Amino acid sequence: MDLKLFGEVFVTLLVITDPPGMVPIFLALTGTLPARDRIRAGTQAVALALGVIVVFAVAGQTLLDYLHVDLPALQGAGGLLLILISLELLTGKQDDPNQQVTSNIALVPLGTPLLAGPGAIVATMLFVQQADGVAEYMAIAVGIVAVMVAVWLTLRFSGVIVKILRPGGIEVLTRIAGLLLAAIAVQLIADAVAAFVADYAAR
Template structure:
């Protein structure tokens, strides 16, 4: 149960469904209700496919490159920690991606399906999420059943993100952009703690086993 809770918190923070809401509003401003529903569904499906690919093949690719999982966990934890710092001290996720979405919408070169960019990648399936999902499904630490549960947890978070995208406008009216930014920073603090724990546990494992 502790692992399940930790995995849920980690995936919730790095995926950040609430932070995706302003991005969704920005990129679907010119669409009708049907178009918004279609965009939300496509973004959720694409991000799920990308993350499931990393869940299944991510560690295989790492080991094929002869990178020790403990080393990868340290590197991933550091990256997640830096990502958390940007959530706390820098522009929030929604501020950065909403600005980027607005700029891209004005640039004809970048006219493409918003469900793919920026919603699916990098808003929902960011590099931080890809790293997190590989660490949370380590073949040497977790059984196939455990990894399946982690996959279900990931899909449940993406399902929540999909529902929140459908309810984007009422939620923004309720909490405001400032409220969304505050929530993002709180999530950043939680992510920083999770990342630090990941690095320390990997270092402890390296000292105990001598294996990178």
């Protein structure tokens, strides 16, 4: 296995997924859930993110070409989705937590587009396109799994923060997370628009 490439993949994806930065958003979405449901949501989110990243690593470019979708379009769609979630967090208009909601939270927005977002997808696709040989492909695969394990551990033990903050703190954290999520969404959309402009200007 190529250890240098493993390190590059691990560090790149770890910075993009940003596990510490995910904690406030994760707690804002799951802080009112029982500990068992919160852990399940974290596990489902990481599993989905891993699946999405692997699919795009293997057949991402082919899939996008078949659908006639450019990466900036994927990025813009992710930004619009995050804006909807951030508005719910900022206004407090969320459904009562139950089993179905837990699954929904795990899939959207935690699994995608927060963990398996445009940044992680594009980075993985580039690594795969540049790889040559079994050793390098294995390094990429192990790097992706290692990052997902790190993210899962971070979310798994975020319950300690819930005990410290209590309901009042979670409420404040929810509003802050909504603002941060809105900022991330606006940045995604802005980057997508800039990419579209640059693409069409070059034609």
